[in-house]
Amino acid sequence: MKNKKHTFLNEVTDQIKSKEAKKFVANELSYHLKETKNDLIEKGLTEEEAEEKAVKQMGSPIKLGQQMNKLYRPKVDWLLVILFVMTLVLGFLPMYSLGYLHERHFSIYKIMIALISSSAALGIMLVDYRKWKKRGWLFYTIGMFILLLLRYFSNSTINGLPRFRIPPITIESQMALPFFFLAWSTFFSNEKLKVWKFVMLFMIPLFFFLALPSVSNAYIYSVMVFVMLWWSKFSRKTVLFIWAFSFSCLLLLGIISWNTLKDYQLVRFLAFLHPEKYSDGRGYIILHVKELLSKAGWFGNHLDKEFIPEAHTNFVFVSFTYYYGWLFAIALVLILSLFIARIIVVTHQIKDPYGKLLLMGAVALYAVQLATNIGMSLGLFPLIAMSLPFISYGLMPSLLNAILIGVVLSVYRRKDITGNHGIG
Template sequence: MNKREDHFLKEVAGHIKSKEAKAFVTAELSFHLKKAKRFWQEKGFSDETAEEKAVEQMGSPVRLGQDLNKLHKPKVDWMLMTLLAAALGFGFLPIFALDYTEAFLLSKIIIVLLGIAVAIGIMLFDYRKIERLGWLFYIIGVVLLLVLRTFPTTMINGQSFIAFGAITIESLMALPFFFLAWASFFNNPKMKIWQIALLYIFSLYLFFSIPNLSTALIYTVMVFVMLWWSQFSKKNKLMMTVVSFVLIASVGLLFFFRTEEYQMQRLVGYLYPEEHADSAGYIYLRLQEVFSSAGWFGTTDGFRFIPSAHTDFVFATMTFYYGYAFAMVLVVVLSLFAVRMIMITKYMNSSFGKLLLVGSMTLFIVQFVYNIAMMLGLLPLTSISLPFISYGLMPTLFNAFLIGIVLSVYRRKSLVSGSVQY
């Protein structure tokens, strides 16, 4: 780099506060200066004169640095932060309604503080640094599932868990690693469709072998939504989608004929709750009773037993104790998360950033929609929590991680001029 150009870039960078923005602006200006210098060289000017003219074209370094500092200042999405605070605050209400303050209030406060710390920590981290680490994240996800499959410490309804005191590791914890892996794979033009297919089939097999069908469902939806936002042609996307769904349907039929008795009872209870009111259908009838007895502004019928009232069934608890009006407010707040994520994608030039946004949005929406749908009897009951509202450390950290990724991408939306080339 020549002295005149070096001095100009240092003077401009001196007015930019963000280290990330400073590096980005220096690289961009250096590129444009070299381009302008070549232009004047082609006009017949000497190297020194061409450099001087290129620098002069840029204008005042002070004014340019001040303008670029405003333009590339790291952004905080305060709307998303407000929604996060509101959702985490709503998560305390079931504890008060159920009078669980003595047992769960302190741990809930700790969980919320950890969730906020994770979201802010991920926001401050530059997501672009992990763009080429897809294989590492995929391997970590695979190893975690293999450990769960091979060395479970607890089995609940056939599902494998590893417990470390109050912390329980389940297959849901592998999703963040696979999510980051697929964002990298789908943004890599060197990846072939057959490689994508093999990686997906192998990882899906591991989810089924745990087994955890709810996590496998979330994972599958995430992969295919991200696939349709990837760099593959529409023909390849359609081919992989059709083939995969045929395969999944075939595997589903195989699992159906090998279904355990308790799993078949759950399915029959969902389809015919009245006929199985004394067994698997009881919970569906209980939920119908809870929702039918809830008023617009809270129940007047006293206590109702709700299983898993502060975890998976928390939406039923909120509706019963705080009413339909509050339930609608809760649905609106959680829906605004998805709306905001969709809006942010319009600002992104980075294909990797868009894939991260789409993946985060999908993982969040599937949990939110499925949880409420199963509470209303529209889908079978399974272990999917309501984001930020259900009690639990790992689900809260998982969703805080997703929001942190969105905040990280938004924070650097003006620091990306195009996709990174492999």
């Protein structure tokens, strides 16, 4: 009778193209056959009769398999894909307005960035995200290895930040972020995680980010972890306590360190609050950026060539607004914000708690970059090294966000083959 059951399952799964869906459907059908069989045994049938009748009640294996193939075939979130491609294309506009695309080096490198980012997103989409759940410690170790390598063995710097370079590979601190993102998705999905372990695991990378120093990545890392904390296995009461305690410690640290700030650190902070008083120093860039944005108008300045600091990296939003106008700048912000809205919508379609954690972590990582870069450009946030997702020039910022898109696509692709009785 088992052979008949196995024959039935094989005939069903033969109609299914996806290997992942085959295993899921086989597990689901086995579960339902078992439940039906037990119900029939309770009604007085023998074990053999009950199993045979349970198989017959399933109907034609070929028709069932075709239905399952249609229902559980891998999905592609085409809206997210279109947004992704659209933003990669938009990333060429600032390079064009600044004249960089006329230089062979910049144009080839920008094309390579787009191709590598696209390949990374596609490759990650094809990987079953559920396999990452058991590899949290591996991802955490890789992230720590990157930070330790940069802390003690860096052989070059860019903008004062250490790098480890073995041509053509360059390792920088931002490379650790996707590994910590995957690690915390695993840790927070574990009911055995204790508060003291959370504190220890969080503080060690934070210390090394600050020691490099890489304040911007320490900031991104902290926001990501504390947002993901809300969807962890901790109780809401515990999460709120951790948030309140952390905020209190941060506030106390700020008060204590205020009197120990070095002169240049104090000037940097005061220049952000009152740039007019420091117009000949730290406040100059802030005032210059405000002036550029005020000159942008609705349709920009296509012919004028003004000096814009870090025009293709940290202040790419400023250069985009200045050359293309506020109308296009607002449209750009809306397009970039659609990523957040779309991922949140997808989150409500995901049944797997681990998948939800991945999506919320992706939202946090992406949103903190978007909000901080625009806020910095508008004078609402202190000046730090922060890229605008997919628009700023640079391989690692684009690759980081492409990885996030790939993770979201991977979760979405398998949203119909996660359940209580299937794999995952």
